[in-house]
Each structure stands twice: as structure tokens, then as C-alpha cells.
Amino acid sequence: MRQASARLEVATKGKGLIDISREVHAFVARERIGQGLLTVFCRHTSASLLIQENADPDVQEDLKHFLETIAPEGAGYVHDTEGADDMPAHIRAALTQTSLSIPIESSRLVLGTWQGIYLCEHRSAPHKRTIALHVMGE
Amino acid sequence: MRQASARLEVATKGKGLIDISREVHAFVARERIGQGLLTVFCRHTSASLLIQENADPDVQEDLKHFLETIAPEGAGYVHDTEGADDMPAHIRAALTQTSLSIPIESSRLVLGTWQGIYLCEHRSAPHKRTIALHVMGE
Amino acid sequence: MRQASARLEVATKGKGLIDISREVHAFVARERIGQGLLTVFCRHTSASLLIQENADPDVQEDLKHFLETIAPEGAGYVHDTEGADDMPAHIRAALTQTSLSIPIESSRLVLGTWQGIYLCEHRSAPHKRTIALHVMGE
Numbered sequence: 001m002r003q004a005s006a007r008l009e010v011a012t013k014g015k016g017l018i019d020i021s022r023e024v025h026a027f028v029a030r031e032r033i034g035q036g037l038l039t040v041f042c043r044h045t046s047a048s049l050l051i052q053e054n055a056d057p058d059v060q061e062d063l064k065h066f067l068e069t070i071a072p073e074g075a076g077y078v079h080d081t082e083g084a085d086d087m088p089a090h091i092r093a094a095l096t097q098t099s100l101s102i103p104i105e106s107s108r109l110v111l112g113t114w115q116g117i118y119l120c121e122h123r124s125a126p127h128k129r130t131i132a133l134h135v136m137g138e
Numbered sequence: 139m140r141q142a143s144a145r146l147e148v149a150t151k152g153k154g155l156i157d158i159s160r161e162v163h164a165f166v167a168r169e170r171i172g173q174g175l176l177t178v179f180c181r182h183t184s185a186s187l188l189i190q191e192n193a194d195p196d197v198q199e200d201l202k203h204f205l206e207t208i209a210p211e212g213a214g215y216v217h218d219t220e221g222a223d224d225m226p227a228h229i230r231a232a233l234t235q236t237s238l239s240i241p242i243e244s245s246r247l248v249l250g251t252w253q254g255i256y257l258c259e260h261r262s263a264p265h266k267r268t269i270a271l272h273v274m275g276e
Numbered sequence: 277m278r279q280a281s282a283r284l285e286v287a288t289k290g291k292g293l294i295d296i297s298r299e300v301h302a303f304v305a306r307e308r309i310g311q312g313l314l315t316v317f318c319r320h321t322s323a324s325l326l327i328q329e330n331a332d333p334d335v336q337e338d339l340k341h342f343l344e345t346i347a348p349e350g351a352g353y354v355h356d357t358e359g360a361d362d363m364p365a366h367i368r369a370a371l372t373q374t375s376l377s378i379p380i381e382s383s384r385l386v387l388g389t390w391q392g393i394y395l396c397e398h399r400s401a402p403h404k405r406t407i408a409l410h411v412m413g414e
Contacts, residue, residue, distance in 0.1 A: 001139045001141075001277045003277075003311055003312065003313075003413065003414075005311060005379060005381050005386075035141055035143060036141065036274075037141075037175070037177055037272055037274060037313075039313055039377045039378075039379050041377070041378060041379055041386055043386060043387065043388035043391065044388055044390075044391075045327065045328050045329040045335075045388070045390055045391055046329075050232055051183065051236040051237075052183050052228060052231075052232060053183040053184075053228055056217050056219070058215075058216040058217035059183075059217045059225065059228055061216055061217075062215045062216055062217050062225050062228070062229070063228065063229065063232055066209065066229050066232075070208070070346070071342065077334075077338045078334040078337055078338055079332050079334035079335045079337075079338050081332070087335065087338050090328060090329055090335055090338070090339065091338070091339065091342050093328075094326055094328060094339055094342075094371075094372060095232075095233055095371055095372075096232060096233075097235075097236075097373075098327040098373075098376065098391075099327075099376060099377040099378065100236065100237055100377075101177045101179070101237040101238075101239050101377050102177075102179060102237065103143060103177050103179055103270050103271075103272035105143050105270070105272075110143075110179055110181060110270040110272075111181065112181035112182055112183070112268070114182075114183055115181065115182075115183055115236075130388070132379050132381070132386040133379075134313060134379035134381075134386075136274065136312075136313060136412065136413075137141065137274075138141075139277045139279075173279055173281060174279070174412075175279075175313070175315055175410060175412060188370055189321065189374040189375075190321050190366060190369075190370060191321040191322075191366055194355050194357070196353075196354040196355035197321075197355045197363065197366055199354055199355075200353045200354055200355050200363050200366070200367070201366065201367065201370060204347065204367050208346070233370075233371055234370060234371075235373075235374075238374065238375060239315045239317070239375040239376075239377050240315075240317060240375065241281060241315050241317055241408050241409075241410035243281050243408070243410075248281075248317055248319060248408040248410075249319065250319035250320055250321070250406070252320075252321055253319065253320075253321055253374075274412065275279065275412075276279075
């Protein structure tokens with residue numbers, strides 16, 4: 001049994017979902033783990049992770065719109081010192097994922113055919129985000 | 139330290155929560171892991187996982203109703219080629235879990251007394267769903 | 277490779293977020309894992325876990341208010357035998373996390389600068405909650 005860690009730096013362009021599947025798959029392939037467990041961890045509280053459909057980009061647009069609607073700006077939040085989009089971003093992050101756990105079988109993540117791994121940027125301005133990757137197995 | 143993987147096939151009857159606790163407990167017992175970590179992973183983007191109360195079935199009904207209300211059909215989604223219930227299903231999956239991590243102590247999952255493991259079907263029609271199970275420990 | 281388990285008992289004061297970061301960091305330090313994976317698991321269905329901003333306590337107030345608003349009491353739930361705040365608590369737990377997976381590098385959790393680990397109490401009355409901790413690595 002062995003393990004490996006890495007960091008993924010992602011430049012976002014403001015609110016929206018960014019497909020990081022290719023980079024995550026590359027890490028798993030590079031570490032040559034045949035069977036094991038991958039953890040993807042987002043080191044931010046105004047960005048998050050989601051496994052979602054990778055076939056139709058409209059799904060990502062609809063998800064972005066849903067998260068904007070459910071936690072709108074200007075809804076009377078107490079916390080507003082970091083901008084009107086900051087507290088909604090924390091809420092949208094709380095409703096999605098900070099960490100994802102994905103088993104590995106036969107050297108591949110067990111993702112379904114239509115599952116992509118996404119970083120969700122919840123703030124309006126572009127940001128640099130850091131994702132921690134960890135794999136354990138043999 | 140060792141690990142094991144398995145698949146669970148679940149036939150759903152349309153929208154609702156299905157208790158998969160027994161099958162998951164059976165996998166852990168079969169692999170004879172005394173201390174370790176179990177990962178349950180849903181290979182779909184319109185179904186998901188949830189740990190919830192297993193005492194009163196009304197809780198599952200209320201959760202189903204809540205998810206229908208928060209992400210209703212016909213809310214003007216761009217993505218509608220796969221049916222009116224498809225985009226709401228993606229949103230309901232995004233708000234719940236794709237993966238669950240449950241520690242094992244003394245050969246048992248550390249679930250609380252009232253915690254059951256549920257597959258949430260978010261689409262209206264019956265589906266066949268695949269869950270990946272992975273355990274690591276000794 | 278080795279592993280360790282522990283339990284954390286937390287006394288809550290009714291609805292709100294409680295920072296359990298210090299106790300979780302202490303467990304990781306005590307077990308002297310240099311590289312590995314920590315799992316935090318909440319053994320309840322009306323309390324949950326969240327990684328959120330630890331700088332401004334207003335964020336926790338806004339999150340609490342948001343969860344109260346999105347799953348209000350008295351919304352016509354079928355399940356009401358355990359009190360008007362019980363079903364809303366299950367929904368708020370379903371929308372947040374039952375388990376958190378956090379990688380460890382250089383003997384430290386890879387949490388970002390502003391990330392704290394919180395137990396979310398969703399019921400109105402004070403409760404005693406149990407969190408299971410598990411770490412695996414070397």
C-alpha cells in the first residue's frame with residue numbers, strides 16, 4: 001500500500017463550473033494506483049467541488065443559475081465586508097462539496113460514463129484556486 | 139492493510155429513497171475489515187446518496203417532497219432534451235451526495251442508531267443504478 | 277501504513293455552527309500521521325458537518341439563517357412526531373455533510389487558511405453529539 005499527494009492550481013473566470021477531470025485522471029494515471037481511493041479537496045470556502053454530467057454544457061449553466069437563485073446577492077446578509085457576492089458564495093459552497101472520494105478499480109476512477117469532476121467558482125471575479133489531491137492504494 | 143471493491147446494482151421505481159444499508163453492511167461483513175474506511179460511490183448524475191433517519195418512513199417522503207419543491211420541473215431550464223425531470227434530477231443530485239465515507243470500528247460501520255444509507259432516485263421513471271463500494275483497512 | 281480511530285463528544289446549545297477544528301487538529305497531531313487521510317463522520321441525522329470560513333462569525337450566523345429559511349418549521353411535513361424542528365433538521369442535514377474527507381500532508385490537514393471544521397446543530401434544543409474520527413496513513 002502506498003500513497004501520493006499533489007496540488008492542482010485552477011484559474012477561474014468568475015462564476016461557473018470548470019471541468020478538472022482531465023487533470024485528476026492524469027494524477028491517478030501518473031501514480032499508477034491499480035486499486036485504491038482518490039480524495040479531491042477544495043481549499044476554499046467560496047469555491048467547491050461537484051461531480052456532474054459532462055455531456056451537455058447546458059447542465060452546468062442551469063446549475064450555475066440554480067445556485068445563483070437559491071442564494072442570491074443582496075438578501076440581507078450580515079457578512080458583507082468582502083463584497084455582495086461573498087456570502088452567497090459561502091452558501092453555494094456549503095450546499096455543494098468541499099471533498100470528493102472516488103474509488104479506483106483497474107487503474108481507473110469508478111466514475112460513470114457521464115460523470116465529470118468540476119470545480120465550482122462561486123465568486124464573480126476570476127480567482128486562483130488550489131485543489132489538494134490524495135491517493136492511497138496499491 | 140488490505141482493500142476490496144464491489145458493485146451494487148439497485149433497481150429503482152422512480153423518485154424516492156431506497157434503503158441500501160443491508161447490502162452495504164453485508165459487503166463490510168464479508169470483507170472482514172475490523173478497522174478501516176468504507177467508501178460508497180454513486181455512478182450517476184441524476185441519482186445520489188444520503189445518510190438519513192431510518193426509523194420513520196415519513197422522513198423519506200418529506201425529503202423527496204422537499205427536493206421536488208426546491209428543484210421543480212418546468213422551471214425554465216436550458217437543458218431539457220432528456221425530459222422535464224432530467225435537469226431537476228441533476229440539481230437534486232448536486233444538493234445531496236455522490237460519495238459517502240464511513241469509518242469502520244470493531245468490524246462495524248460507525249453509523250449512529252438511526253442512520254440508514256439511502257440511494258436517492260431523482261428521475262420519474264424506474265432506473266437501474268450502480269453503486270461502487272470500496273473498503274480499506276485491516 | 278497504520279490507522280487510528282477516536283470519538284469526539286460535542287455539547288451543542290441549540291441551532292448553530294460549532295467550531296471543532298481544534299479538537300480535530302489535536303487528534304491528527306496526537307496520531308503523528310505525516311501523510312494520510314482523515315475522515316470526520318457525524319453519527320446523527322439532525323446535525324451535520326461543514327467546512328466553512330473561520331474568520332468572520334457573521335458567516336456562521338448567515339449560514340444558520342439561510343438553512344432556517346430554506347427548510348422552515350411548520351411547512352406541512354408529514355413527519356412531526358418528534359417536534360416541529362425535527363423534519364427541518366433532517367433536511368438541513370441532508371443539504372450539508374455527514375462525512376468530510378481531508379488529506380494530510382507534512383503532518384497537517386490540507387485545509388486552506390480560512391477553512392474551519394464545523395458541527396452544525398439543526399435542532400432547537402441543546403444536544404450531545406458524537407463525531408467519529410478516523411485517520412489512515414504513515
